[in-house]
Amino acid sequence: MKVLLASPNFHQARGNTVTVQRISDGLNKLGIETEIINITDGCKLTSLPKADIVHGFNAYRFGQFIKKLGEKPERYVVTMTGTDLNIDLHDPVKKTAVIQTIINAEAIHVFDEEAKxxxxxxxPEAKDKISVIHQGTVIFSEAGADYKKEHGTFLFLLPAGIRKVKNIPFAIEKLKLLYEKNPRIRLWLAGPIIEEEEGNIVKTLTEKNKEWVQYLGQIPHHHMGELYRQADAVLNTSHSEGQPAAILEAMEYSLPVLAANNLGNRNIISHQETGLIYTNPVEFLDNADKLVNNNELRIKLGQAAKLYVEGSHSSEYEAKTLQKIYETILEKSPSKH
Structure with missing residues (x-):
């Protein structure tokens, strides 16, 4: 069996890229051939490489991509990655396109029950085609780039592509209030600039706060383990998330996570059990302060986070479940296979 994985922005170190590469690796281990194509940023494809099944990521972007093809894929699966479910599906301009892509799909993959x-x-007509498969996680090798935090500091890490939805200025502006009381605090930002205007805002804020904030730029994904090893806590300040791979990775490293109260984050983190969820700036500051000053809480949350990820987010399970979905689709239409 050959599966064509169609990913938006595959050339950038973003959540979708990490998800698609991990799924590809997992399927390869099961003996399934995969090919990844990038479907955004001036993609010039007018026809698809030969494959038994096409698996598109992000219903809106994948739908826009297949519209431009001379020959549409005979059968495809689509993964709802976050923005398509939480924003595009409720956008009067994009909603119809998202629904059309979903209705024409053989199967739809979402990351959690609430998304379903x-x-x-x-x-409602797509209800029986929806499968819930939690994201798997990636184990990073020990070797990598050499990132070292300053001795005696407390390091928050915010891994995210820089775009408005990620709400990165909020993290800088709010943590600054803690930094002014506790100069041990540091913040590292890691991720590519996706929206230029937002990139300029973040760079300006970073420059103004350079004593304690550092923008590391786009980090190759296989080096992210180095950052997790240095960090004391990980932040996610997004307005909207599907199921953020970076949070799962941080939890795998036994790191406490402080995350915004959105659908994707809520479905991974149980507040005060496997991490901390905040709803407003006061809660953000209160919880960030607790992480800095309560070593016992940090250890407890980090250990519970690791156990949760190991039990619920297996890459092997993710790949095997997708394999079953593909096989079921191919059995239904053997004449085309």
Whole structure:
């Protein structure tokens, strides 16, 4: 079997890229051939490479991509990655396109039960095609780049592509209030600039706060383990998330995570059990302060986070479940296979 994985922005170190590469690696281990194509940023493809099944990521972007093809894929699976479910599906301009892509799919993959409920509520006719498969995680090798935090400091890490939805200025502006009381605090930002205007805002803020904030730029994914090993806590300040791979990776490293109260984050983190969730700036500051000053809480949350990820986010399970979905689709239409 050959599966064509169609990913938006595959050339950038973003959540979708990490997800697609991990799924590809997992399928390869099961003996399934995969090919990854990038479907955004001036993609010039007018026809698809030969494959038994096409698996698109992000219903809106994948739908826009297949519209431009001379020959549409005979059968495809689509993964709802976050923005398509939480934003595009409720956008009057994009909603119809998202629904069309979903209705024409043989199967739809979402990361959690709440996402399934949202999607089934919006597109009831697709309800029976929706499968919930939690994201797997990646284990990083020990070797990598050499990132070292300053001795005696407390390091928050915020891994995210720089775009408005990630709400990165909020993290800098709020942590500054803690930094002014506790000069041990440091913040590292890691991720590519995706929206230039937001990139300029973040760079300006970083420059103003250079004593304690550092923008590391786009980090090759296989070097992220080095950053997790240096960090004391990880932040996610996004307005919207699908199921953030970076949070799962941080939890795998037994790191406490402080995350915004959105669908994707809520579905991974149980507040005060496997991490901390905040709803407003006061809660953000209160919880960040607790992480800095309560070593026992940090250790407890980090250990519970690691256990949760090991039990619920297996890459092997993810790949095997997708394999079953593909096989079921191919059995239904053997004449085309």
């Amino acid at each position: 409920l949202v999607l089934a509520g919006e597109v």
